[in-house]
Amino acid sequence: MxxxxxxxxxxxxxxxxxxxxxxxxxxxxxxxxxxxxxxxxxxxxxxxxxxTTYGRSSGLCIDPIEKKPLSHFHPGTSVLSLGTAGCNLSCKFCQNWDISKSRDMDTLATAATPTAIAAAARRHGCHSVAFTYNDPTIFAEYAIDIADACHQLGIQTVAVTAGYIHAAPRADLYAKIDAANVDLKGFSDRFYRKLTGGQLAPVLETLEYLVHETEVWTEITTLVIPGYNDDDAQLRAQCEWIVERLGADVPVHFSGFHPDFKLLDVPPTPLATLRRARAVAKACGISHVYTGNVHDVDGDTTHCGACGEPVIVRDWYALLDYRLSPDGACPACATPLPGRFSPTPGTFGRKRLQIVV
CATH class of the missing domain: 2.10.70 (Complement Module; domain 1)
Structure with a gap:
């Protein structure tokens, strides 16, 4: 070959x-x-x-885990982020289109074996490796092999995904994944067909599978696009579905859109819209709701779902205050915070480091 x-x-x-x-x-x-x-x-x-992209990686940066975004998965730790090229959706609003729609993979990606990636993560002190930038679904075989190499070194794995995958490969891939952030891009078939070229139902099936049939820690992100998925009715329907089918403890992130790719004529998402989406989600009963791609300390902060006490205060990706007990419980009422937590938080901060494998 x-x-x-x-x-x-x-x-x-x-x-x-x-x-x-x-x-x-x-x-x-x-x-x-x-x-x-x-x-x-x-x-x-x-x-x-x-x-055709097995063994070729793009990105290769060390980021804070909060950037994935994951707010309940070992806060403050560092994650080696990588992607490849291509995507199985055709999102007109893609924020990483230079990677996901690349047709020049030889110049985009560098050779990196699974063992080399795992070794680089250990060398740089990373808690985890994230498959991101483009969807790990389309390089599932490569992601599985990297995950195996990482787990042999005690390094965890993260998938940032649109969840558009069939059942058999989904089971194989997520048997190797420790945490996932799933992009729930909108909550209507019309939105998915018009703006992503896909369908909504397979994404919902993936979410239910991850939450109910695996041990994968799962969070959800919706990129809020003015005029397309920012109306209260669609937001409410989405949040009610999450509470009913996944449970109130699955964290939800509402991220700000900026004009890109084929939606250059759409304005950036106002902070007020993200705060409104957060309020809708909380009114529907979702315990942990965040805003992203904007400066919003309250929207970055984790509160206890029982008593409302701020337990992890963030500014962008930096931890300003971390009040959880070593076993991950609220100091005020002793209610455990849903997620995966280490006895002490990480100290990586909000920096980003480019690396070479």
Whole structure:
């Protein structure tokens, strides 16, 4: 196998007409020889499906875990962030389109074996490795192998994902993941079809699977786009579904949009809109709601879901005050905070470090 052939993918089957079908995600791309799927990185090569980005990583930065965003997963710790190229959705508002829609992978990505990534994370003192920038769904085989290498060194793994994946690969991938932030991009099929080229139902299925059938710590992010998914009715329907189907303790992040990719004519999300979305979520009963991509100390701060005491005060990604007990409970009322917590918080702060594997 040459480098250009790619890595033999795991999720596909042949058709009688000589084409093959990718079984990774609900797109079910049917590919003739030489043809690539919508994600661009899975290709029919001589009647076999190949992952063309296996062993190539982009990004390679060390970030605070709060940037993923994860507010209830070992606060203050550092995470080695990486992606590859391509995506299985076509979001017109993509904030990482230069990676997710790249067609120039050789210049975008650097060679990095799973063991090299895990070793780099340990060398830099990272608590975890995050698959982010583009969706780990489309490089699931690579992500699984990296996760195995990380776990051998005691390093945890994080998936930042749109959740657009079939059941079998989903089970394989998330058996190797410790925490996930799932982008719930809107709460209507019309929104998904018009702005992402996908469907809502598979994302909801992934959320229910993660919360109820795995040990993966799960948080949700919605990028709030003015005029598209910022109305109270859609926000309320989304939050009511979360409380009913996932539970009130799943943290929700409302992040600010900035004009990018194919939505350059849409203004940035006002802080007031994010605060309104947060208020809607709290009124629906969600215990932990955050604002993102804006400066909002109250929206960054974690409060006890029982008594309202501020237990982790943040300014952007920096911890200003950390009041949880060593076992992760509120100091005022002793109620455990849902999440994954170390006896002491991390001290990485809000910096970002570029690294070489």
């Amino acid at each position: 040459t480098h250009d052939d790619g890595y033999l993918a795991r999720y596909w089957h042949p058709r009688d007409d000589g084409r093959i079908v990718c079984d990774l995600c609900p797109r079910d791309c049917t590919l003739s020889d030489g043809q690539r799927g919508l994600c661009f990185v899975r290709q029919n090569v001589g009647g076999q499906l190949r992952l």
